[in-house]
Amino acid sequence: MRAIRVLCEVAVHGSFSAAAEALGLTQSAVSQHVAGLERQTGLPLVERGTRPLALTDAGHALVRHGRAIAARLDSAEQDLAEIAGRRGRRLRFGSFPTALTTFVPAALARLRSRQPATALTVVDDHLQGLLPRLTDGELDLAVIYDHEVLAGSTRFDGGRVHLFDDTFQAVLPRGHRAAAGDRTVELTDLAEEAWVGGRPGSAWFTIVRHSCRAIGFDPRVSLTSDDYRAVQAFVAAGLGVAVIPGLAVARAPAGVEVRRLRVGAPVRRISVAYPDSAYQPPVVREMITILEGVTQRLRGVPRAARRPA
Structure with missing residues (x-):
């Protein structure tokens, strides 16, 4: 070695x-x-x-x-040094970007207040990078997402705890006809529109395209970006419509209308994942509990007491 x-x-x-x-x-x-x-x-x-x-x-x-x-x-x-009391705790934590800009900071702050001596490392990476890091032991814990259409690229043999479902929403230029009146739209209302989509291989847009095809149309993409801020800026400029994760529209810019989708809305499952092991460090168990608490309002259901499976 x-x-x-x-x-x-x-x-x-x-x-x-x-x-x-x-x-x-x-x-x-x-x-x-x-x-x-x-x-x-x-x-x-x-x-x-x-x-x-x-x-x-x-x-x-x-x-x-x-x-x-x-x-x-x-x-x-x-792990052995922690058990023997010869070394302080550490947590190597990974997350995809939209989680890092929404609920993860509150969870990290809560961990820091409860365990100020824990050495914390945060890795900002996309889904395709987080899972190999978990598998290879470079991370102790990571917030990830999955969807049936991504099954081939999100296979992971470790454990995971479901946190909440992130429902995608429509982002439309201000004054768009589909945004008039009702607070919701049909996905089929956007079938003939020019779309702002993701680059080839983009996980989020693979989910969107799958949902569109399931109800009978393929989005006509005119511009692409995997930066949700850029996607929304393109929409605000009137260059197309988009359907993006709910977490990404938490702070929608001026010039766009955000609408819920009535039928066929894409949904990605947000989880916290950890390497498969009979031993789980106390700080990992603590962080999972914290994440469940922080995301309780995003689940829309009472929190159930459960242990990681």
């Missing part, structure tokens, strides 16, 4: 000398570690002579697995 850690640092820094400085080793020691790994694997791991130093395919594969193993070992060391 020591040699694999060395190779991981070489991958980060792009040279033996920079990796040696980061690790507090000599350049010769770094070179020997890498050469030893190459003898063990029977494969070249670095392309010598390149600047910055590049990894071979075998090197990239070993680094990918090595980082996951190193993260797991680090988590094991942390």
Whole structure:
């Protein structure tokens, strides 16, 4: 593992000398570690002579697995040290952006007030980045979302606790005909409109497109962005209509009308997820309870006492 850690640092820094400085080793020691790994694997791991130093395919594969193993070992060391009382608690917490700008700050503040000595790290990442970090042991806990159409990309073998359902809403230019009178609209009312959508592969717009197709039309996208502020700015400028997650319209800008959808509204399930383990650090259990409490009003139902499954 020591040699694999060395190779991981070489991958980060792009040279033996920079990796040696980061690790507090000599350049010769770094070179020997890498050469030893190459003898063990029977494969070249670095392309010598390149600047910055590049990894071979075998090197990239070993680094990918090595980082996951190193993260797991680090988590094991942390858990054992906490149990023995030799180290303070830590929480490596991840979340997708719209949760970070809505309910997550209140949850983090509540944790800090209850456990001020906990070392807190917050990672802002998209769904596609959070799940691998959980699987590899880089995060202790993450707020994620899922939907049936994303089943292939949101598979996760750890545990999760459902927090609430985030119902998407229509965002229309001010004065739009569909926004007149009633506070709700039909998704089919927008079938012939120009849409502001997400970029190819966008998780949120994959959900929207799935819901539109389920009722018989495919949105005609004229502009794309995965920044909800940009999406709403385009709508405010009269460049199209959009359907975006409810969390994203919490602070809708001037120039747009937000309407609930009567039938066929897309819904994403918001959960807090954690690596599968028989041992769950106390701070992880505490944060799950806090998140349930903070999001109680978003569920619209009385909070049920339950343990993570």
